Amino acid sequence: MKEYRVSLPADASFALWRDHARAFLGAGVPPSLVIWECPSGQDDLFSMSETPLLPVRASGGRVTRDCLHLLETVLCHESVERFDLAYRILWRSRTERALLRTVTDPDMILARRMCHQIRHDVHKMKAFVRFRERTPEGSNTRHFVAWFEPEHHVLERVASFFARRFTDMNWIILTPRGSIGWDGETCVVTREICSREIVEDETEALWKTYYRSIFNPARVKVKAMRSEMSPKYWKNLPETELIPEMLAEAARKVW
Amino acid sequence: MKRTFSERLAILSDAAKYDASCASSGSDRRGAAKGKEKGLGSTERSGICHTWTPDGRCVSLLKILMTNFCIYDCAYCINRVSSGVERARFSVEEIVWLTLEFYRRNYIEGLFLSSGIIRSSDYTMEEMVRIAKVLRLDKGFRGYIHLKAIPDASPELLAEAGLYADRLSINVEMPTERGLNQYAPEKDAAGIRSAMGHMRQRMDAAKEKAPSGKRPARFAPGGQSTQMIVGADAATDQDILSSSSALYSDYRLRRVYYSAFSPIPHASEALPAQRPPLLREHRLYQADWLFRFYGFQFQEITESRPDGMLDLDVDPKLSWALDNRHVFPVEVNRAPRELLLRVPGLGPRSVTALLSARRHKLIRLDDLERLRVSLRKVRPFITTPDWKPVKLLDRLDLKALFAPPPKQLSLL
Ligand code: SF4
Numbered sequence: 001m002k003e004y005r006v007s008l009p010a011d012a013s014f015a016l017w018r019d020h021a022r023a024f025l026g027a028g029v030p031p032s033l034v035i036w037e038c039p040s041g042q043d044d045l046f047s048m049s050e051t052p053l054l055p056v057r058a059s060g061g062r063v064t065r066d067c068l069h070l071l072e073t074v075l076c077h078e079s080v081e082r083f084d085l086a087y088r089i090l091w092r093s094r095t096e097r098a099l100l101r102t103v104t105d106p107d108m109i110l111a112r113r114m115c116h117q118i119r120h121d122v123h124k125m126k127a128f129v130r131f132r133e134r135t136p137e138g139s140n141t142r143h144f145v146a147w148f149e150p151e152h153h154v155l156e157r158v159a160s161f162f163a164r165r166f167t168d169m170n171w172i173i174l175t176p177r178g179s180i181g182w183d184g185e186t187c188v189v190t191r192e193i194c195s196r197e198i199v200e201d202e203t204e205a206l207w208k209t210y211y212r213s214i215f216n217p218a219r220v221k222v223k224a225m226r227s228e229m230s231p232k233y234w235k236n237l238p239e240t241e242l243i244p245e246m247l248a249e250a251a252r253k254v255w
Numbered sequence: 256m257k258r259t260f261s262e263r264l265a266i267l268s269d270a271a272k273y274d275a276s277c278a279s280s281g282s283d284r285r286g287a288a289k290g291k292e293k294g295l296g297s298t299e300r301s302g303i304c305h306t307w308t309p310d311g312r313c314v315s316l317l318k319i320l321m322t323n324f325c326i327y328d329c330a331y332c333i334n335r336v337s338s339g340v341e342r343a344r345f346s347v348e349e350i351v352w353l354t355l356e357f358y359r360r361n362y363i364e365g366l367f368l369s370s371g372i373i374r375s376s377d378y379t380m381e382e383m384v385r386i387a388k389v390l391r392l393d394k395g396f397r398g399y400i401h402l403k404a405i406p407d408a409s410p411e412l413l414a415e416a417g418l419y420a421d422r423l424s425i426n427v428e429m430p431t432e433r434g435l436n437q438y439a440p441e442k443d444a445a446g447i448r449s450a451m452g453h454m455r456q457r458m459d460a461a462k463e464k465a466p467s468g469k470r471p472a473r474f475a476p477g478g479q480s481t482q483m484i485v486g487a488d489a490a491t492d493q494d495i496l497s498s499s500s501a502l503y504s505d506y507r508l509r510r511v512y513y514s515a516f517s518p519i520p521h522a523s524e525a526l527p528a529q530r531p532p533l534l535r536e537h538r539l540y541q542a543d544w545l546f547r548f549y550g551f552q553f554q555e556i557t558e559s560r561p562d563g564m565l566d567l568d569v570d571p572k573l574s575w576a577l578d579n580r581h582v583f584p585v586e587v588n589r590a591p592r593e594l595l596l597r598v599p600g601l602g603p604r605s606v607t608a609l610l611s612a613r614r615h616k617l618i619r620l621d622d623l624e625r626l627r628v629s630l631r632k633v634r635p636f637i638t639t640p641d642w643k644p645v646k647l648l649d650r651l652d653l654k655a656l657f658a659p660p661p662k663q664l665s666l667l
Contacts, residue, residue, distance in 0.1 A: 068475060075289075103612045104625045127303050131360045135645055144359065161299075164286035168293035184293070205355050209261050210357075213268040214318060215308040218517045224311025228304065239306055247309055 003033050008083060010038045011153055011177065011191055016076040021087050031091050036083035059159040066100055067093050070111060076153045077114045085110055121152045126161050126234050129173055132201035141184060144171040147196045147236060155180055155189050204238045211239040217250035263343040264353070270323040270334055271369065272427075273519070275482055275512040279364035280397040282421040282477035287397050294395035296358060296365070298421065302399075303364055316358050316367040316401060321345055321383055325371030329428070329439040331487050333519040334371045337451075340521050341524040347382060351389050358398055365399030365421070366390070372405060379417070380408035387419035401477070406442070406450045413450065417457055417474035422509070425450055426482045427502070430495040434488035451506040454479050458507075478509035482544040486532040486540060493563035496542055500553040503546070513539040538565040544573055548603050549596045569654060573599040576636060577654055583636040583642050585616050600632030616639055 006020050022032065024034055063071075071086045089107055093099050103110055131144035144166075159180045172181040174194035181188045234240040280302030288294035304313035322344035323334040333340055338531050345353075354366045368386060372379050383402055390396040402424040404413055416423060426446055429435040432444040449638050454475070461474035483495060483504060490498075499511045515531035524564075542565060545551040549572070557563060557573050559578040566574040575600050576583065587609060595606045608626050612618060624630055635644045 029651045098615050101611055102615055103608045103617070104622045106625075109625060123303075126299075127305050129361050133360075142359070146361070161297075165297040166295065166359065166361075167287040167289055168295050203360060203362070206261060206264060206353070207357065207360070207362050209264050210268050210317065210319075211306065211308065211314070213265045214272050214314060216272050216310045216312075216517060219515070219533055221311030221533075222309055225307040225309050228311075228313065229307040237306065243309055250309070 001033055002091055003035060004029060005035045005037065005083045006083070008036065008038055008079075010040075012038070012075075012083070014072050017075055017083055017086065018071075021090055024087065025090065031084065031088040032211050034084070034087060036080065037078050063090065063093060064100070070099070070100065070115070073113050074117055074240045076118045076157065079114075081110075082114065084112075109153060118152050118154060119158075121150050122157050124233065125154060125158050126148050128229075129162070130236065130238060131166075131171060132199040133203070134199045134201075142169045144169055145197055145199055146173045148173055148175050149236065150175055150177060153177060155191075159187050159189050208239055208242055212246060215246055215248070215250075217246070217253055220247065220250050222247065258343060260349070263345060264319075266341055266343040267320045267323060268318065270320045270340070270371075271318045273333065273514065274318065274367075274403070275312075275371065275493075275514040276314045276401070276424065276480055276510065277304075277313055277367065277423075278480070278510065279401075280477070281509055282399060285397055288395055292395065294397055295355065296396045296398035298364070298397070298399050302354055305364070314591075316399065317346070317354055317363045318367040319350065319369075320355075321368060321370035321379075321386070321419045322351065322373055323371050324373050326374075327372055327439070327441045329442065331428070331438055331484055331516060331519075333521065336521075338521040345384070346397060347386050347389060350386050351394065354390060354398075355394060355396065358396070363398075365401070367401040369403030370405075375410045376405045377412060380405045384412055384416050384419070388415065391419045399477070404450065404454070406447045410453060413454060413459060414472075414474070414500060417454070417461075418472060420475050420477075422466070422477035422480065424455075424476045424480045424507070427498070428482070428484055429488055430483045430485075430490040431488070431499045433446055434490055437488060450504075450559055451479065451481070451508075455506045479506065480510040480512065482512040482514055484496055484516050485513050485536050491563035492535070492539060492542070492565045493557040494541060496553040498556055499543060499546070511543060515541070523560045534567050535565070538567065538571060542571045544577075550593050551575070556620075570599075574595075584638045585636065585637045587623070588613055588639065598633055598636045600629050600636075 004024070008016060008020075067089070071090060074082050074086050074089075085107060089099070089111060092107070096102075099105065099108065101111075125148055126188065129146045131146045131149050133142060133144055135141075135143045155175065155178050162171070162180060163182055166182065168186070170183055172179055176193055178189065178191040179194050272388055279298070280300065282298045282410060284298060284300050286297040304315050306314045308314060320334070322342070324342065325332070325334045325336055326343050328335045329377065332338075334585050350366070350368065354363075357363045357364065366386075368383055368384055370379050385401060387400050390400065392480040400420045401424065402416050404416060404423050404425050405423050413423070427435075427444075427447055428439055428442065429437075435442055435444050456602065457474040458478060461471050461476070464470060483498065485495065495513070502508050502511055513536050515536035517531045517532050542553070542556050546553055556575060557565065558567065565571055569577070576597065582594075582597065585598060587595065592606060592610060595601055596603065596608065601609070605626055605628050609618065609623075612622060612626065615623070617640055619629060619639050623633065623639070634642065
């Protein structure tokens with residue numbers, strides 16, 4: 001039987017994958033015959049022609065709402081494997097009714113692990129975004145900007161959190177995967193790659209004072225801290241640069 | 256000389272760090288006001304930790320004292336009147352400002368405000384309530400607010416606090432009344448408990464709709480919590496846990512926090528000068544966890560411990576299993592949920608996964624491995640069609656298989 005290759009951009013959306021998957025499903029192409037790939041490197045990026053869709057012959061059938069949710073989440077993952085896995089689960093779910101509940105199935109184990117990593121990424125983004133003020137002179141709304149580096153394609157998933165929370169100020173979160181912005185009325189998510197902006201904010205000094213003072217040097221537990229706040233996040237957190245100094249000071253005290 | 260804002264911030268947050276609680280969870284989920292009257296702040300069901308300090312604690316709230324001046328003399332407290340610590344005070348406006356500025360930068364989920372007692376309990380409580388009120392009503396702030404209530408403040412003030420706060424707490428401080436009398440002579444155990452009872456009634460009432468359909472006034476939807484200091488007095492773990500048991504059931508507390516007594520600068524002579532018993536604190540939290548999520552009763556956990564102290568070598572769940580070997584091994588394909596939860600190495604999440612998996616197939620050892628269960632831990636306590644723990648349970652040295660080598664016992 002014929003093999004199919006699908007080239008997708010690295011940040012391909014759920015909708016783009018779904019269009020291909022639906023067509024394959026309609027044509028009865030089993031997962032083993034589809035190769036999903038993201039061209040890497042600059043040359044490929046320019047020569048890349050997006051694979052044209054297979055003409056849709058028949059509807060791919062229905063999927064349950066749970067399955068759809070799962071696939072949407074899996075598609076936020078960073079790895080290329082996600083396209084293949086999602087199509088396999090979609091394919092199998094039509095005949096294997098209990099697939100989603102079969103917690104010991106290798107595909108489900110992998111899907112669940114991916115979902116877990118995505119939820120983790122979303123959670124850490126909510127926690128570790130740090131806004132810095134850059135209100136232009138004369139403006140009566142306050143403006144803030146943040147830089148964050150998520151590991152997966154999660155901007156659409158976290159946008160509503162920030163939009164619900166910070167409504168009376170203008171803000172933008174820049175990331176290497178796009179941005180989330182709020183102008184007081186609407187929340188806009190883009191997938192355009194951003195670069196970091198350097199902004200100084202005086203209030204950060206008060207935050208560091210607080211961080212240093214709320215620490216109890218009599219109970220140092222560095223491992224616990226690192227397991228919750230992996231050092232990979234430290235470079236974008238203003239307070240973490242104090243850690244070495246705080247530990248050194250704690251070690252000097254005699255209890 | 257007047258201290259700078261930053262100096263006062265350092266003093267007043269330093270004084271707040273002995274309170275273990277920093278939770279921002281359990282309130283109603285709400286977002287900031289939209290439309291014309293825009294606001295700031297929302298709450299999430301599960302709370303968010305925005306950073307961690309090197310003591311392994313999460314920073315979720317701006318945890319701060321309004322003032323560390325205090326007219327009382329509680330021996331364990333750095334703010335007691337006889338301590339030589341530097342003193343400072345923030346005004347209502349200053350705390351409101353700081354909370355909002357920190358919040359806007361996504362440093363925090365909200366405010367956890369407590370205070371030393373100045374002038375009188377009512378005066379202090381009134382000022383604290385004013386901070387919460389200004390945040391809510393004048394600034395439209397919808398983030399999380401936790402107020403540490405002053406136990407003998409008037410009931411009207413507590414009621415008002417509940418209107419604005421997500422959570423209220425009163426620290427019982429010492430696990431036993433004797434301990435409290437010894438170390439906090441001005442505090443009154445009965446008064447603390449009656450304030451907690453009073454708060455519980457209001458919380459219950461706020462959840463019930465009146466027959467007229469009218470909604471009752473809001474009262475601290477995030478519930479109440481408390482804290483006990485561990486290791487300052489002679490109370491055993493059994494004393495502490497039986498006190499927790501009463502607190503959870505009588506006042507329906509959301510959380511009881513255990514705070515290993517930390518040596519404080521300017522310590523009172525009456526106190527032990529030692530490193531905080533962190534491992535003991537850890538075991539108490541584990542026991543508390545077993546009560547809240549595993550269906551254990553506190554009494555079961557300490558029952559077989561001769562000195563009323565939890566085993567420091569192994570966690571309380573394993574300790575219970577070793578003392579109750581007749582219960583094991585359990586067959587994972589048949590055992591009910593409650594029993595599976597008693598198996599060392601199985602947590603609520605893996606039990607749920609297991610129950611759902613076994614509806615579709617017979618569970619074998621490699622299935623457990625796929626569910627990411629540690630076989631090393633569970634093996635002595637379970638059977639599967641391909642596994643029987645031959646005599647493992649009879650081994651006298653079973654505990655040694657789990658207990659860490661002694662040198663690792665200190666967490667420091
Ligand atoms: S009343 Fe509170 S602040 Fe004052 S000494 Fe006692 S514990 Fe400390």
